[in-house]
Amino acid sequence: MNRDEPTAGERFLNGILPENPVYRQLLGMCPTLAVTGAMKPAMTMVAATAFVLICANLMVSSIRHLLKPHLRILVFTLTIATFVTIADRFLAAYLYDMSKQLGPYVPLIIVNCLIISRCEICASKQGLWESFADAVGMSLGFGLALASIATVREILGSGTWFGLSVLPESWPGWGVLVLPPGAFLTMGLLIAGVEWWGARQRAVEKKSVRKAEAA
């Protein structure tokens, strides 16, 4: 095994913030914009994506020594499509209304670049444990990102969170946030916020390094 590859712990932590799929890599924009009007659909999407990501990573990792370089993408896609179809059928059977609400976005998990990028970057090179940690970390990162956007949109847009009333009746509800433009506005502002915070962190680090050098 390549010793330069990150360990399972690093993979796990990287996925949550330093390499957050939405805020850092800007991957999986379609579900990020499309299903974050409220918490319930957003969290259903996160659960389905996490299931597919974990299963696909484990599957690809366990057959990584058999992969032919020029056929690997085909194998990844085949694997992902299979698990997405399973997730889609389960939603239709056990969460029928949610499955109708999400509509084509569940089958569209197949083309979520987050998943195929983890197969390529991690699972096809590292063992089961590292791939599992990577998938869980990335899923948490994806979940955090969608939760943050959906929270802003649902609370300010409809005055509710997970369907429960959280703002007083007098709140007018900024309808635009629930509509598609609200997805772009919220995501843009949140990405700007995360970038600003990151830049500040780096500036603080630089300062302390300089101080240490001066001393």
Add this chain to the structure above:
Amino acid sequence: MSPSNIGFMIYLKQAWLVILLALVYGAGLAGVQVGLSPRIEQNKKDETYRVIPDLVPGADARWIEETRVPVEGKEVLVYRANTQAGDPMGWVVPASGQGFADKIEILIGLDPEVHTITGVYVLNQKETPGLGDYITGIDFTSRFAGKSTGERLEAVRGGAVKDNQIDAITGATISSNAVTSIVNMAVETLGGALRERASGKGKSG
């Protein structure tokens, strides 16, 4: 070994994993489908019962009779909405066809003699979000209510003029056409059999 055989062996050596995985995944998905489809069908049936009162005006979910109608050698499930006394109020017919992205499943409400369409409801679709999925909206489905079954319906762009025309959704002509032709198809194939059942009154169904 002949040259063609060697070529085949080379392909097999390269692609055996893909072929094997496709078979294994296919078998797995077939299992999932077999295991879950009764539940999914039940969900659809529950939803059908919920919307029947919208498709047949005045219908009550308590007086609905499920019956099978033979069409081209196959038995098709239809729902008959009755009055409390057992007289037919109308039919609800499930039908499906190919849409722009995937299969579209709809329910069609018809009067007992199948002269008029009383409502259309889209049960299942995977059309383009923001364009084709407008076929699920009441704005679109209400365009079918009150249409006569005497003439084939057609979806037209830029405003319906004639009685048998349905105003298509801008940017979703294919989805609009698909729903319209599913309705036509269902009326053509089932109309005769349903008319017979309605005049034959009673519970024989």
